[in-house]
Amino acid sequence: MNPILHELQNKQWVWTAAQSRCSSADSSRVKTGFKHLDKALSGGFPAAGMVHIHSHLGCGELRLMLAALQAQTMRQIKENETQTASEKNAASNDKLWVFIAPPFVINAEFLLAHNINLNQVILIQPDTYEEVLWSAEQCAKSGACASVFIWQNTLKHQQVRRLELASLQGQCHCFWFDNSQQQKSNLPLSLSLSLTREDSDILQVKINKQKVGWAKAPVKVKVPFVCRTGKLFTQKQTPLAGKNIVHLHKLT
Amino acid sequence: MQFDTRSLWIYLHFSQLQLDTIEQSYSKSVDQQAQVKEPLAVYHAQSNQLVQINHAAQSRGIKRGMGLASASLLYSNLKLFEYKESLEKTHLTQLANALYLITSDIVIMEPSGLVLRAQNMLHLYGGLKPYWHSVSQVLAKHGFHYQSACAFSIQAAKLMARLGVGIISDERSAINTQLKACALHASDILPKDIEKLKRIGVMQVAELDRIPLSELANRISRYSLDIISELRGQAPSKVSFFQPKSHYRDYIELLYEITNTDKLQPVLKHTLEKFSQFLYLRNAQCLHIDIQLFQREHEPMLLGVDSAMPIYRSQDWLEIITLKLDKVQLLSPIYAIALSCDEYENVALSNEDFFARKSTHIAAMSLLSRLGGKLGSDKIRGLRFVQDFRPECSSQLCDYTAIASNGEPNATKSAENSIFADRPGLLLAEPSLLTQKVKVIKGPERVLSGWWEDKNVSRDYYIGQSDQGQQLWLFKTPEQQWYLHGYFI
Secondary structure: OOHHHHHHHHOOOOOOHHHHHHHOOOOOOEOOOOHHHHHHOOOOEOOOEEEEEEOOOOOOOOHHHHHHHHHHHHHHHHHHOOOOHHHHHHHHOOOEEEEEOOOOEEOHHHHHHOOOOHHHEEEEOOOOHHHHHHHHHHHHHHOOEEEEEEEOOOOOHHHHHHHHHHHHHOOOEEEEEEOOOOOOOOOOOOEEEEEEEOOOOEEEEEEEEEOOOOOOOOEEEEOOOOOHHHHHHHHHHHHHHHHHHHHHHHHO | OEOOOOOOEEEEEOOOHHHHHHHHHHHHHOOHHHHHOOOEEEEEOOOOEEEEEOHHHHHOOOOOOOOHHHHHHHOOOOEEEEOOHHHHHHHHHHHHHHHOOOOOOEEEEOOOEEEEEOHHHHHHHOOHHHHHHHHHHHHHHHOOOOEEEEEOOHHHHHHHHHHOOOOOOOOHHHHHHHHHOOEHHHOOOOHHHHHHHHHOOOOEHHHHHHOOHHHHHOOOOHHHHHHHHHHOOOOOOEOOOOOOOOOEEEEEEEEEEEOOHHHHHHHHHHHHHHHHHHHHHOOEEEEEEEEEEEEOOOOOEEEEEEEEEEEOOHHHHHHHHHHHHHOOOOOOOEEEEEEEEOOOEEOOOOOOOOOOOOOHHHHHHHHHHHHHHHHOHHHEEEEEEOOOOOHHHHEEEEEOHHHHHOOOOHHHOOHHHOOOOOOOOEEEEEEEEOOOOEEEEEEEEEEEEOOOOOOOEEEEEEEEEEOOOOEEEEEEOOOOOEEEEEEOO
């Protein structure tokens, strides 16, 4: 092989197409919980790095990932878990969820519904744009955070790169929510997704960019509300009604 | 406290404590060779004398005790510092603190002397030689010039140390021969009594010894008489021993005024290293320190620095302080800084094993301290869930220290307790009037609460979807007005 190419490959700057197929079985990827999406993302979300999500505010962008992230932390706990209960407690107390300058107030009930321990949630409300980036970088590289969420419409190439490196260093996810109009390309991200809502339940996920992998067609994903009352109605009542009908028929 | 006349004492005389500290800070801050060659002197304004001079000044013919005029004639660029007794005192206390670790009884003789009671340490160290060895090692670390002497009374040791003729020995005869040659003028005997003694031909200790005490009694004052009897080893000395303070204070005068906070870094680093040494020796950690920046033309600025987790290492503190300093605006140049810590706690012995609580806890705590230091701790908030049906009341921001203590019981309650899980991720702080076209996809859910207080809520909540696919949380008031209250992210 060409020595230059070999060197580039060693530095992981060049990926071969063959690699992408193997990596679909890569255990380090975080399973999204949606089969089609997993396939398109060659196994799931990257284990760490910066993820760009371009969508309108309120499309279910966070719900798409929360379950997967929650599962990832649970899995890590299981891996670390040995027999004693105290250790389990300690491990589950571990990593922080940091929300930096959210556009509105984060709802505690929503997080509780997703089984997130509020002790691990931190909200940061810096005054300036620079402070937002600084705190995001600090959190990402500290190694103490599971995920860092930022809401920004404009990030420069260099700033994205810094955050990407920081989150790789701290082994965490840095989610960048962006609801601006213009498309961004060529940013050094681990993953970039565009979300649009098709129906009340269905989200269309377009993969703008991912490390390792081909360009894929948009994937449709069903992201329901985590709605307990709703579930009660849909799952329990309809079969009951069906049963009654059957009974009625039998009686007659 | 009184002591018998058989105790062995060591007197340490620091002849140029202030000058030494000045020279040390010079060599730390600037290029060493260039600066210490410059003649420096410490000037005592009241007596119009140069009290401490360095080698470079000596080589230009300047002598101790000279007036300002004659010194400036000899060398006009002589750098002068005003003599400060308080400064020497603080340094003496620091030295005493350092020596306290290896020796038990220390007396501070202000302004420039320390007395160690060697007698009771001899047994521990197995003789004077190893004891003196460890004492001199501590002294060498501080790098001050000193003259030492050993004697069986404090006054005798003091006299010899001041004259610089002291020896470190516990042989009575050797000490006595050394003492006998000493001139009286360096002792504590009052100057007018020295004059009187001079008239009767007594200049040295040896000559003094020949005269019985009773004969001297009607010639000189009572005070001087006590000193003479101590010198002879006939009376015990009355001293009180040094007790280390339980709080930490440090004050550093800067060599030049600093206007830029970046330049404070090296000074702070040095100060914090001393502080961390203080904590380390006491097996202690602390949560809060105060730093005072003395400004030339304004009130001193007080910076309280907090850590989310008890720490002692200077690097950790420096990291937080640097962030804090970034935000500080200096009104006028700083001429001194002070560091103080009133409360510290002993490091709790934990029998957790190494792997149980992984290092992420420490990482999280130091992250929080860093963020709090830079952004201000009011910008870092935790989240708390309160059992309330009104959505705007159920999520409350709280202090992030709750996270540090891990003590919030209701925060760990999981989804089982909240039946109303159909809640948006983002809530508007104030519901706003709905202005866009939406399609209702779920609802209604009626919330009627708070009628017992001002925040009365009576709403029918719906989930709606806009044309852009945004899922919104809406409510309708009894007045048939539609409001937007949240986003399902």
